Structures are given as structure tokens and as C-alpha cells.
Amino acid sequence: MIPIAEPLLAWYTRHGRHDLPWRQTRDPYPLWLAEIMLQQTRVESVKPYYTRFLQTLPAWRALAAAPQDQVLALWSGLGYYTRARNAQRAAQVVMASFAGHFPDTLEKAVTLPGVGRSTAAAVLASAYGQRQAILDANARRVLIRSHAIDADPKATATQQWLWTLASALTPEDAHGYNQAIQDLGAMICTPRQPRCPDCPLASRCKAHAQGRSHALPVTAHKPPKPQRHTFFLLAADPEGRILLEKRPDSGIWGGLWCLPQAAPDGGELSILCNDTLPPLEDTPAVRQFLQEAWSRRLRLDLQLLALAEEQQHVFTHFQLRFRCAHARVLDSAVADSAATLRWYHPADALTQGLPTPIRRILRNLGGGR
């Protein structure tokens, strides 16, 4: 085991990112919110979301009581929307079970939805000054390189070893150390082309000594992404409003407002589907199928006008190809009654929680390019 705390903290004092918005406080609520937003997400992406969210919902009570649609609207574009729904559930638990205070033990903290071991440790260290080790992607990379760990980082045994290492190396000032190791990972010990000449740990780094910094951590080769296809319905009523459908909480884009979908094989209509379809052809048969399927499911008398050019959206685990079907309805009364279906003027729709590609589509509707 290689002691790194002392040079790390010295480096952090001089070169760390002390100006990050969530480093201006020791209040658990904003610290916790930042940790949730930063999960699998870059600092620069989080900043504007963090500021806006905190201005709108500045405390546990406000978040716990907010409409879910408001929470998701504040999260819209940030991705991994389970985090937003869990964050609100966590705020409700904090209010109901912890008297409005973030719990003060790891055991209790990890019972909060969306709060795992690393997030819990980060908050406890920063908010309460506890000696708690984190193990995020930055800390993991620094430990793997400094100790020249060849094993698969995903393997359970490796994870266990890394946690043991992290705990042993974390000093009393875990608050400072955790931030220091994260900054080192983000600024010096980066995934590709690490800047070893500038690294305060270079002299004691095993990977550097072996000339293997660039080769660690070992990375698994990724299989190609499966392709999925769907049609999105752009139905306009006589007032120029667009029909949106609220997605179920589970699954992709959970809880967001989306354009209604259809898959040309007649399969489940409310989910993004599926790899076995014929491509997104524009034939009379396809048009007829789409018009009938949507009319029946949405209980609308709609006329299909045109199929727009194919677009695509890439997710972590699959690639989505889609076309927008422009349609009009003469009477929008029926769909208004369903809780998961709503007509929106495009400008109002843009204030809702929307998936990024749907936001792009709606933004480009009127006068956009």
C-alpha cells in the first residue's frame, strides 16, 4: 500500500478546483444534490443544472413537496432520470424518517434511494467531517495506477480490494482528501494521456515506474450497440397544440413527456422498440398501419400527413433510429381526459421534462431550422 494522502493534499491546496459551486458549502442538502447530479456526469454538464435546481428547490422540504413534473423538468437534459425521481423520494424520506436532516451514519445514508456507498461517504465526509472513503471513477483510476492493479476493475474481488485500499488511505481529513483525489483524477490522472510530469504522486506511482500509466486501468472491449427503431407522432390539433404522452417511471426516459410512439410490427406501443423490425420505410401500408394504430390507441381521429426524414439518437446501450410522423386531428377532446396524455402549445411543452431528442424536435417545429 502506497501512502498518498500527504502529497495529494499539498497538491490540492495549490491546484485544486476550489471554486466549484458545491464546494462553497458544508450544508448536506446541496452537497448531496451535487453528488447525485455528478454520478456518471461531467462537472461542466452539472454546473448549470445544479444552480438552477438549487434556486428553485433550495431545501429538503421544497424538493419533497414539489410536483414530480417540476423535478423532472429541472433535470431534463441531464440524463439518467432515475436519479431525479430517486432524489425526490430521498428528500421525502429525509423529511419523514430523519426529521429533515441527512442521516449521520453510512448505514442509514445508503437506505436513501439513489444513495450508494460512495455518494453516502462523500456527503458524510464533507457535511459532517467524518472519515469516510469514496470510490468513484477518479479515485478508482488513481488507486489502480498508483498501485499498478492489473485485475479487471469490474470484478467483485477487485472492487473489494479497492474499497479496502481507499479506506486505509483516507486520512482524518477525508473531506479534503476526497476532493483532492477526485481533482487529481479529473485534472492530472485522466483516463487517456495522463499528465504524469505534473503529478504529485509520480515518484511513488507503480504504473508510472513501469511506464504503464496509459495502459491502466485495463478496459474491456465493447460489443456494438444494438439498433432500435420507432416512429414518433407529431399530432397537431386545430389550435396548433401537440400531443405528448407521459412515460412510465420505469425504463428509458422514465417520467418524462414524450411524443407518442409506434412500432410498425404492432408490438407494445409505449416503449422504445425493437431490433427485429423492418427499417423505417415510408410506404402506403406503413402509413395506414401507423394511422390506425395511433387512432385506436389514443382514441383520436387523426390524419397522417407526412413522414419526416430519419434521425437518430445514441444511448449508452443502444442506438435509436426514428422518424417523425406529422398528423392533424380535428377534435382533440378525447385525449385530454387521460392523465398520461396532454396537448401542449410547443412553447409550454418546452418547459416540461422532455428527452433531449424530443426537445430538439419541438424546438425546431415553429420557425426553427
Add this chain to the structure above:
DNA sequence: CAAACGTGGGG
């Protein structure tokens, strides 16, 4: 325990 879960920036 492998897969699900978003999006955008950088090489």
C-alpha cells in the same frame, strides 16, 4: 451479477 440507465465533450 450483468444489464439498464442519458447525454455531451474530447481525442
Add this chain to the structure above:
DNA sequence: TCCCCAAGTTT
């Protein structure tokens, strides 16, 4: 253009 992957957690 394409591939990588980021302050992980949940199922």
C-alpha cells in the same frame, strides 16, 4: 466520424 466514458446505483 467514431469511440470512449464521466463524482454510480438499482434490479
